[in-house]
Amino acid sequence: MDQLPVPFAADGGVPAGYGGARVSAPDLAVPPTLVHDGLGEPPPAFVRTKPSADERKILAAIEAEAGWMVDLLARLVQAPTVLGNEQPGQDVMREAFAEMDLDPVGVPMDPEAIRGHQGHAPFDWDVRDKENLVATWEPSGDGGGRSLILNGHIDVVPPEPVGQWKSPPFHARRDGDWLYGRGAADMKCGLAAMTGAVRGLKRLGLSPGAPVHLQSVVEEECGGNGTLACLLAGYTADAAIIAEPFGAAITTSQVGVLWFRVKVKGVAGHAAEHAVGPNAIEKSYAIMQALRRFESQLNLDPPPPYERFAHPINLNVGAIQGGDWASTVPGECETSYRIALYPRMRVRDLQDQIEAVVAETAAEDPAIFSHPPEVHYGGFACEGYEIATDAPLVTSLANAFARGTGDPPALVATTGTTDARVFGLYGGTPAVCFGPYAERAHGVDERVYLPSVVQTAQVMGLFIRDWCGLTG
Numbered sequence: 001m002d003q004l005p006v007p008f009a010a011d012g013g014v015p016a017g018y019g020g021a022r023v024s025a026p027d028l029a030v031p032p033t034l035v036h037d038g039l040g041e042p043p044p045a046f047v048r049t050k051p052s053a054d055e056r057k058i059l060a061a062i063e064a065e066a067g068w069m070v071d072l073l074a075r076l077v078q079a080p081t082v083l084g085n086e087q088p089g090q091d092v093m094r095e096a097f098a099e100m101d102l103d104p105v106g107v108p109m110d111p112e113a114i115r116g117h118q119g120h121a122p123f124d125w126d127v128r129d130k131e132n133l134v135a136t137w138e139p140s141g142d143g144g145g146r147s148l149i150l151n152g153h154i155d156v157v158p159p160e161p162v163g164q165w166k167s168p169p170f171h172a173r174r175d176g177d178w179l180y181g182r183g184a185a186d187m188k189c190g191l192a193a194m195t196g197a198v199r200g201l202k203r204l205g206l207s208p209g210a211p212v213h214l215q216s217v218v219e220e221e222c223g224g225n226g227t228l229a230c231l232l233a234g235y236t237a238d239a240a241i242i243a244e245p246f247g248a249a250i251t252t253s254q255v256g257v258l259w260f261r262v263k264v265k266g267v268a269g270h271a272a273e274h275a276v277g278p279n280a281i282e283k284s285y286a287i288m289q290a291l292r293r294f295e296s297q298l299n300l301d302p303p304p305p306y307e308r309f310a311h312p313i314n315l316n317v318g319a320i321q322g323g324d325w326a327s328t329v330p331g332e333c334e335t336s337y338r339i340a341l342y343p344r345m346r347v348r349d350l351q352d353q354i355e356a357v358v359a360e361t362a363a364e365d366p367a368i369f370s371h372p373p374e375v376h377y378g379g380f381a382c383e384g385y386e387i388a389t390d391a392p393l394v395t396s397l398a399n400a401f402a403r404g405t406g407d408p409p410a411l412v413a414t415t416g417t418t419d420a421r422v423f424g425l426y427g428g429t430p431a432v433c434f435g436p437y438a439e440r441a442h443g444v445d446e447r448v449y450l451p452s453v454v455q456t457a458q459v460m461g462l463f464i465r466d467w468c469g470l471t472g
């Protein structure tokens, strides 16, 4: 996912909970369980029931896979699958699928086909050596059930600053019920859970009433083209669950995300001559401030459900590159930004507004901005996505959750984006995120609460029974 989730606050105040608030509470006396803490809303059609005898067998069978899931997760964390190096992680997943007698299919990244789809994220790197993996658990009988995609991404964000980690980021360190490492939270724990769910069901000798596709995709963290490639290869279903680490919550709304870069040109010269020309680094700061003001405007009157958030649209100044010598006035500076957009807002409209802010800032001081700053795009350029809170996928998953854990899940909106939009907007496949409880995604000492990995798998097992049907 692109940003930590924040559940709705029940009183409409500043939200806290699964993501942000617990980042600063590393030494909880009582570890959290996979039971929501009242910050979200249970779904409207929620029914509290207990698991049947058959379902208790499913819960037990999946629990018996706990050690296997943790082991798979550790192996995945030890594969440093940053952008461009995803394959070692896919090799681990291929092995895991094969161990379960599934036959994983590699889905290549076809640059032309991806670029030809309206939902693609622009990219300027080579993707031809990459593959997504899809392992399909085929129905054995007449079928009649509803099909399902369980999806997770293998790529992780870079671990910098590495020196701040308590243990090396690609060393899977277990401490009690927590597993630490880059990707432990976002989202190798989800890949382990969804795979463990199917493994447990298969151990019981069960078969689904419709295909269950397990997908391990690349390039989620930079735009979603891996999931898009699977869609282009024909993988759609009656529902999709992305096992992102949202804790005891189901996402029903997510923002869109746009990445952009602003290139400011100055006049390079010797630093000994005062005011030789505009300093590209300093001028970039003026643009940054203008974009901050623009961000404030976007947060003034958020549409539902984002009115529950204190600050739903976040602009991030993510990287800056400018200058090359302490005694040279920098002639160029490029700043990389991430900004969000509300569901139903178009990317093109946001781009127009950003370009106007940049142009106006430069126009205010033409003597200083010797060249007009340029706005470039690459990576995320996606719209938001929503699913009805009473959609069959949402209520069915919520009811499975309640039978598995004894409590309703929260329905949450997120101020980040996930691949759910690819399924929902372009694949005709209703999609939500539901996954383990984790902390510090994208941060130092990222970690996942291991019991929640098992509970996620158990809930998925019950959901597969309800949604797809199980025989055997």
Ligand SMILES: [Zn+2]
Residues within 6 Å of the ligand: 001, 002, 153, 186, 187, 220, 244
């Ligand atoms: Zn993620």
